[in-house]
Amino acid sequence: MATIKDVAKLSGVSVATVSRVINKSPKASKASIESVTKAMRELGYRPNANARALVSQSTNTVGVVVGDVSDPFFGVMLKAVDKVARQHNKHMLIGNGFHEAKTEREAIELLINSRCESLIIHSKGLSNQELIDFADEVPGMVVINRYIPQIANRCIALDNHKGSYLATEYLIKHGHTRIGYISSTYDIEDTQQRRAGYIDALVANGIEVDENFIEYGTPDEEGGEKAMTNLLSKNLDMTAIATYNDYMAAGCLSIMDENGIASPQDVSVIGFDDGIIAKYLSPKLTTVRYPINIMAEQAAQLSVQLAKGEKSNEYPRMFVPTLVRRRSVLAK
Structure with missing residues (x-):
């Protein structure tokens, strides 16, 4: 497997120059970009995501924890989050929590260790305090389908x-x-x-x-x-x-x-x-x-904004459900 040193040798530049090209630094010259890109293509070299993250401080990923990805409810939620992530040129990483504290904790920690700067968390197993602690650690973390008074401005919930x-x-x-x-x-x-x-x-x-x-x-x-x-x-x-x-x-x-x-x-x-x-x-x-699709979209938008350090818009934090009248109810 080709390394960054192999790319530098083939393109005739330093490892630092290859790194600048990979991370799209404005200091990289047009000539070095062309030679490095050509060498990477010839060698089949793929830049390591974590290595790029160390330079850019971002993996351009949105982390999401759901109850169970096989549940259609969470499928709708994930589709809505992915839509927003793509609008911001980000990719989505997913963890299953299964409504269990240990599993949810492991999923959140894995996403944090994967350098996800935006997190949308559907948690039913963890305590309020543990979620507050995670939110303190990750400025771009938003909790969905749960209301925690201490971090109310980062909760999107349903009544x-x-x-x-x-x-x-x-x-x-x-x-x-x-x-x-x-x-x-x-x-x-x-x-x-x-x-x-x-x-x-x-x-x-x-x-x-x-x-x-x-x-x-x-x-x-x-x-x-x-x-x-x-x-x-x-x-x-x-x-x-x-x-x-x-x-x-x-x-x-x-x-x-x-x-x-x-x-x-x-x-x-x-x-x-x-x-x-x-x-x-x-x-x-x-x-x-x-309205999980709307809630998930707003949670994702809020998460991306917070991760950038931007002031969040005034989203409706507590959604109100509505009746859908079909044919399974008849007057007695």
């Missing part, structure tokens, strides 16, 4: 409680009072906030909260199937169900279909997120829109 409240209230306004809730088993703030939104909407409308109407599962189709199966086994007189997300709603609808329960005629169902799957279910799913 999960409001979204779940809206979903439950929508069912109540359609005459439903016996409303089940399918919740996630993940011990993260999203789970707590959305469950609280469901409960608070019931209380605000004078409906008694019955824990029998709440079941849990992993936040995917299988979890939705399991939770719905458990709800049906209790033989509850439910007319509607609110769910933690659209994938759990899909699992819920599948079990209903297997048991001859029609939606929305027999039981109305409402989701959360407005993911790609929502409009392709049968019936098309009424849900709460989580």
Whole structure:
């Protein structure tokens, strides 16, 4: 494998000159640029990214930590971040956190060690203090889908409680009072906030909260199937169900279909997120829109600005979810 010394020898210049050409220094002459470029091409030499970073103090990379890259929700988020990164001639490095403190910590440290000056972090496992410490270390770090008061100006979050409240209230306004809730088993703030939104909407409308109407599962189709199966086994007189997300709603609808329960005629169902799957279910799913693409774009823009030491624009830090009305909810 060719080295920088081989390039210098073939092009007839010093190693320092080769370095200046590689790092696009204004001190590099036209002649040296041409000779070095030719030598690099002939030798098949590729400049080491970390070596360039030592000179430029930048790798032109944006680091992103997500829960699980295989989750379509995070796919939308990553696509939005990548769009902004490309606008700034930067590339994206990705780490999976899986909502676990140890894994999230390792992913963030790896990105920092890779000299990512911009970081967009989706973390549910780490404590507020540890994220604050990382933010102190990396000026271009932004936290998405989480609100930490001490670094509020670097957080882009969603009002999960409001979204779940809206979903439950929508069912109540359609005459439903016996409303089940399918919740996630993940011990993260999203789970707590959305469950609280469901409960608070019931209380605000004078409906008694019955824990029998709440079941849990992993936040995917299988979890939705399991939770719905458990709800049906209790033989509850439910007319509607609110769910933690659209994938759990899909699992819920599948079990209903297997048991001859029609939606929305027999039981109305409402989701959360407005993911790609929502409009392709049968019936098309009424849900709460989580504007992750817009949030991710703004998080990336903010991160790049902060990394450059620029004053950030006044982005809306706390987004408010909205209802998307389709065909899975019917008035009782």
